[in-house]
Amino acid sequence: MTPEEQPIKPSPPVEIASGPPSRALDPVLAALDPDRARPAHVMESKALKLSFGAKTILDDIEMRFTRGTITALIGPTGSGKSTFLRTLNRMNDKVVGFSHQGDVTLDNQSIWEPNQDLLTLRRRVGMLFQRPNPFPMSIGDNVVAGVKAHRIAKGKQLDVVAERRLREVGLWDAVKDRLGDSPFRLSGGQQQLLCLARALAVGPEVLLLDEPTSALDPISTEMVEGLVRELTPALTIIIVTHNLGQARRVSDGTMFFYDGKLIEHGTTSQMFDDPRCEQTQNYVTGRMG
Amino acid sequence: MKAIGGTAGDLPGAPPAKAMRRAPAARRIVDALRSSEEQLWRWTARVAVVLPLAALVFAITVLAIKAYPAIIVNGWSFLTGSSWTYGSSYGATVHTHGVAHPMGSSFGAWPLILGTIQTSAVAVVIALPISIGAAFALTERLPRWVSQPLGFAVELLAGFPSVIIGLWGILTFGPFLARHVYPHIADHMPDVPVLRYFRNPVGHGEGLLTAGIVLALMIVPIITATTRDLFGQIPPLPKEGGEALGMTDWEVARRISLRWVRSGIIGATVLGLGRALGETIAVVMITGSILHVAPNIYSPMTTIAATILTQLDGALTDGTGFAVATLAELALVLAVISVAVNLVARFIVKRSGRLGGPVGRA
Numbered sequence: 001m002t003p004e005e006q007p008i009k010p011s012p013p014v015e016i017a018s019g020p021p022s023r024a025l026d027p028v029l030a031a032l033d034p035d036r037a038r039p040a041h042v043m044e045s046k047a048l049k050l051s052f053g054a055k056t057i058l059d060d061i062e063m064r065f066t067r068g069t070i071t072a073l074i075g076p077t078g079s080g081k082s083t084f085l086r087t088l089n090r091m092n093d094k095v096v097g098f099s100h101q102g103d104v105t106l107d108n109q110s111i112w113e114p115n116q117d118l119l120t121l122r123r124r125v126g127m128l129f130q131r132p133n134p135f136p137m138s139i140g141d142n143v144v145a146g147v148k149a150h151r152i153a154k155g156k157q158l159d160v161v162a163e164r165r166l167r168e169v170g171l172w173d174a175v176k177d178r179l180g181d182s183p184f185r186l187s188g189g190q191q192q193l194l195c196l197a198r199a200l201a202v203g204p205e206v207l208l209l210d211e212p213t214s215a216l217d218p219i220s221t222e223m224v225e226g227l228v229r230e231l232t233p234a235l236t237i238i239i240v241t242h243n244l245g246q247a248r249r250v251s252d253g254t255m256f257f258y259d260g261k262l263i264e265h266g267t268t269s270q271m272f273d274d275p276r277c278e279q280t281q282n283y284v285t286g287r288m289g
Numbered sequence: 290m291k292a293i294g295g296t297a298g299d300l301p302g303a304p305p306a307k308a309m310r311r312a313p314a315a316r317r318i319v320d321a322l323r324s325s326e327e328q329l330w331r332w333t334a335r336v337a338v339v340l341p342l343a344a345l346v347f348a349i350t351v352l353a354i355k356a357y358p359a360i361i362v363n364g365w366s367f368l369t370g371s372s373w374t375y376g377s378s379y380g381a382t383v384h385t386h387g388v389a390h391p392m393g394s395s396f397g398a399w400p401l402i403l404g405t406i407q408t409s410a411v412a413v414v415i416a417l418p419i420s421i422g423a424a425f426a427l428t429e430r431l432p433r434w435v436s437q438p439l440g441f442a443v444e445l446l447a448g449f450p451s452v453i454i455g456l457w458g459i460l461t462f463g464p465f466l467a468r469h470v471y472p473h474i475a476d477h478m479p480d481v482p483v484l485r486y487f488r489n490p491v492g493h494g495e496g497l498l499t500a501g502i503v504l505a506l507m508i509v510p511i512i513t514a515t516t517r518d519l520f521g522q523i524p525p526l527p528k529e530g531g532e533a534l535g536m537t538d539w540e541v542a543r544r545i546s547l548r549w550v551r552s553g554i555i556g557a558t559v560l561g562l563g564r565a566l567g568e569t570i571a572v573v574m575i576t577g578s579i580l581h582v583a584p585n586i587y588s589p590m591t592t593i594a595a596t597i598l599t600q601l602d603g604a605l606t607d608g609t610g611f612a613v614a615t616l617a618e619l620a621l622v623l624a625v626i627s628v629a630v631n632l633v634a635r636f637i638v639k640r641s642g643r644l645g646g647p648v649g650r651a
Contacts, residue, residue: 129530
């Protein structure tokens, strides 16, 4: 990284995944922005190398995620994009044989730093999985499970949190009369929305989505995509997807992984319409997959 | 490669055309064989499903017939009374409600019923947390090369002969507890309602608490082995979801894993409880076999199963057969307790299983 690319500086206009234009250009909005004193790049990976045992999964990943944007991670199966995503909230740490070199930072602080609390990191960097994974407790308890664990709220406040988050994901009207019921009777799409509400309830700054709609029907997919767009710029979203249309619809920036390498990254429109590398061209046009 | 458009039998890999055009008579024989095989299978399944149930009904019916004279004479006080006298076998035989029994015989099983419930309750209270912790360590915490032999050892213990455990309990374990463990508990218990039960004297190691602990050792392997298998079936995604939400391992275990298999653990506990209720030989050796309500948790007492075993010899000398009938009634009471425990467990499962995780789904 060159010195003039220090993360504290505001991102240059052509940089991938630059924030919504209104915020960057309007001085009033910029002054009101509660995040204005914080680094423009909420997360960064620096010369990151990930391996399982002797096998290197990803090598030399340099990436910066601008606050309040959506970044799509695309690439064929086995290209390492999910491994990269799961490294960002240290979900790989417990995997046997996992090791890393280089660094990942959250607000300029390494996520592996000794005084970086793992539980706090995971509160700030939330995650939604490939398939809905409700907990074996009532719908209402599911939404506030993380809130309870982190002691963010208690008693009557929990009901308020549950209602607000369920409204946020548009599930309130469907479940308000059966908050005490099992979540496993909801449809797959509703379950995934419930998991999204649960992830949002602890107030994360970054949300990692690991193919969140791969198990959902088209209508639920559309709902989740709409929500993802609404969640920015309050949240920074990083989404792994096999669905190129989805990457194109929702994201500001796109990263293309192939065979353990970050081949190319840029704004989504540039990546899809005018990619620099031939492999990217082949992948986004469907000639390789 | 043959030309496209041949008959089905000509396709590569398909059976020769000749087999497809088998003579109708041979085809009929094959079909008849297959359908008779199917009939045999169906009837085997029907018999297999009825047989265990029939055996149970038969056993309980015989027991009830044998116990009938005792039920008439002893009446309801059998469940509440505390005296246990066979009467004089040399004295006159008297008749009550048309049933012959020795003069002065009187039976009340309350100390035995209470003792059975007490020992089993102590055993489950001790065994359940240990078993869940052990199962959790085996599935989640220990490396495979440790957990596999340990798991095998646990399964081995589940079928360990109880007479060996009983002998060890009375020769070594009981005296050790009475000398080095119980005094520490007894000396520090205040004289308040429930805790008063834990105060001195601690005795010599034969009694309720020792029996409960030894029974716990016997049922820990059963509950552990079952719970370990249940933990192994929990899909990884809900647990990962908990971790990703910033829960500690303990919170994931308590709020997600345990709840996921809650009804299964209740089932495993009932299995263990069944063994504790019916365990005979080890209990005979450790309880001290005294027919009274234990005045404190260390004192000797006895249970239904132990009493049936220890009293049978003497009962057979009763010429009127009334003592044996009374033991049959005792056995009937134990059967009823076992069934009641199962029904209660079913009720709990029905209530708590409502929010449990679906098995076999992610």
